[in-house]
Amino acid sequence: MCSVVGTDRWSDWSVAAPVPSPDTGSGDGDAQVKGEVTLEAIRQPDELGSGLWVYQIVCGEDGKETERVPLREVTWFFADEEQEGWEVSVGAYAARPAGEGGELAVRIGAFEVEER
Numbered sequence: 001m002c003s004v005v006g007t008d009r010w011s012d013w014s015v016a017a018p019v020p021s022p023d024t025g026s027g028d029g030d031a032q033v034k035g036e037v038t039l040e041a042i043r044q045p046d047e048l049g050s051g052l053w054v055y056q057i058v059c060g061e062d063g064k065e066t067e068r069v070p071l072r073e074v075t076w077f078f079a080d081e082e083q084e085g086w087e088v089s090v091g092a093y094a095a096r097p098a099g100e101g102g103e104l105a106v107r108i109g110a111f112e113v114e115e116r
Contacts, residue, residue, distance in 0.1 A: 001016040001018060001019065002016065002018075002019050002037050002039075002056055002071070003016040003071060003072075004039075004054045004071045004072035006052075006072060006074040006076075006077070008076060012072075012074075014054070014071045014072035019036075019037050037056060038056070038057040038059070039054060039055065039056055039057070039071070040054070040055045040057055040068075041053070041054045041055075041090075042055075043078065044073075048075075049078070049079075050078050051073045051074060051075045051076075051077060051078070052073070052074040052077035052078065053070060053072070053073050053074075054070075054071045054072045054073075054074070055068045055069060055070055055071060056068075056069040056071055057069075090113050092108050092111050094106035
């Protein structure tokens with residue numbers, strides 16, 4: 001599953017979307033699920049100003065975009081854009097529901113942030 005958290009003074013977690021077309025199994029005896037997720041965060045103006053929208057980009061077999069799944073609108077993101085010292089961090093994290101035991105092994109193979 002893929003979701004987005006926006007945090008300023010408090011955190012707000014988005015809805016979750018499934019990660020498309022995972023390959024299951026690694027051949028080395030360890031159960032693995034490998035999937036790739038592409039996210040896009042863009043400024044979208046509306047009648048109240050503008051917010052930061054985060055979308056999951058779903059691609060077909062040919063690698064072309066087939067769907068944009070809206071995950072989160074962070075309405076306050078641009079509220080203080082003239083304020084100096086504003087920091088933004090982007091990261092990839094992993095979690096599972098509380099109460100599920102065992103070890104959670106996560107490997108992030110490639111993580112890239114592109115500014116446009």
